[in-house]
Amino acid sequence: MFTTILLQNIILLVYILLGLVMARKEWLGKEVQANFSVLITNFALPCAVFNSFQIEYSEEILGLIFRSLALAVVFFTALYLLSLLFARVFRIAEKIRSIWIGCSTFSSVLFIGIPIVSALFGEIGLVILIAFNTIGNLFLFGLGESIFAGRMLVSPRKILSTPAIIAAVLGFLFFVFQITVPEVVSTPLQAIAGFTTPLAMMINGALLSKTLSPRLFTNLSTLQFCFVRLIVIPIILIFFFKVFVTDPLLLQIVALVSCMPSGAVNSVFAEKYSGQGQIASEFIIVSTLLSIVTIPTIFYLVL
Numbered sequence: 001m002f003t004t005i006l007l008q009n010i011i012l013l014v015y016i017l018l019g020l021v022m023a024r025k026e027w028l029g030k031e032v033q034a035n036f037s038v039l040i041t042n043f044a045l046p047c048a049v050f051n052s053f054q055i056e057y058s059e060e061i062l063g064l065i066f067r068s069l070a071l072a073v074v075f076f077t078a079l080y081l082l083s084l085l086f087a088r089v090f091r092i093a094e095k096i097r098s099i100w101i102g103c104s105t106f107s108s109v110l111f112i113g114i115p116i117v118s119a120l121f122g123e124i125g126l127v128i129l130i131a132f133n134t135i136g137n138l139f140l141f142g143l144g145e146s147i148f149a150g151r152m153l154v155s156p157r158k159i160l161s162t163p164a165i166i167a168a169v170l171g172f173l174f175f176v177f178q179i180t181v182p183e184v185v186s187t188p189l190q191a192i193a194g195f196t197t198p199l200a201m202m203i204n205g206a207l208l209s210k211t212l213s214p215r216l217f218t219n220l221s222t223l224q225f226c227f228v229r230l231i232v233i234p235i236i237l238i239f240f241f242k243v244f245v246t247d248p249l250l251l252q253i254v255a256l257v258s259c260m261p262s263g264a265v266n267s268v269f270a271e272k273y274s275g276q277g278q279i280a281s282e283f284i285i286v287s288t289l290l291s292i293v294t295i296p297t298i299f300y301l302v303l
Contacts (some may be wrong), residue, residue, distance in 0.1 A: 007293075009112075009293075013292050019203060019208075020206065030141065044192050045193075046164055068132060076105070083105045098149075099283070100225060101267065103229075103287075108288070109129065112200055125249065139163050148269040149226070149274070214287060240255045262287045
């Protein structure tokens with residue numbers, strides 16, 4: 001398992017480096033990055049979510065989905081509370097505390113999780129991961145904007161209109177009623193879904209091209225963030241869920257999700273609501289790079 005996770009993370013690093021080089025060559029400018037982001041969030045990611053439900057129906061899998069959804073609610077609640085706690089423990093400055101908490105709470109569940117889970121656990125693992133991502137998206141669009149804005153902003157309409165949420169609902173209905181998508185449709189859907197992780201990592205690489213400097217890896221706040229998000233919180237969550245999660249597959253997915261670095265969308269929210277997208281980008285980039293080592297290490301030492 002350690003070798004598989006490490007290999008998948010090295011592949012992700014290659015995508016990041018490719019994005020960095022393309023940005024330096026000015027082949028991946030701001031406009032292209034924006035178009036890639038639209039393609040990921042509105043098309044590639046929803047296709048990946050929907051495709052994960054195109055499996056044979058069984059009561060066992062249905063029960064697994066419901067258990068995963070319930071567990072994900074507990075997981076993201078605990079993750080948010082731990083993020084609040086450690087922001088206070090480390091006395092994070094008020095001006096960046098909301099950014100720190102938001103970037104710690106909302107991680108890159110699918111972009112990095114998909115290739116690892118697919119390689120380790122196959123279709124069943126992806127279904128569990130999608131269940132976690134669905135709850136994660138509900139938290140993100142229900143609570144995330146309020147965290148970054150520093151005031152209550154909850155829009156049920158916006159939550160329900162999110163492409164990934166719509167795809168999850170449709171995929172679940174297709175699974176329950178065993179509606180199989182014809183090959184002429186499923187083939188292009190799978191092809192589009194395949195762009196999700198490469199494009200997301202290339203965008204991170206493009207962001208890195210603008211901020212790559214020795215200072216990026218010596219900033220105390222960024223290092224504190226990565227230490228808490230990539231090491232302390234995963235260890236706490238894994239040991240916590242070990243107490244009552246008896247299904248080995250569920251526990252391993254929980255462990256993987258707990259190790260994820262900060263999600264790329266955090267920089268968008270941070271810039272939109274507080275004009276601090278650059279700080280969020282540093283958290284995202286450094287945590288993504290370090291997670292290449294911390295994810296397999298945490299798995300090897302804790303599980």
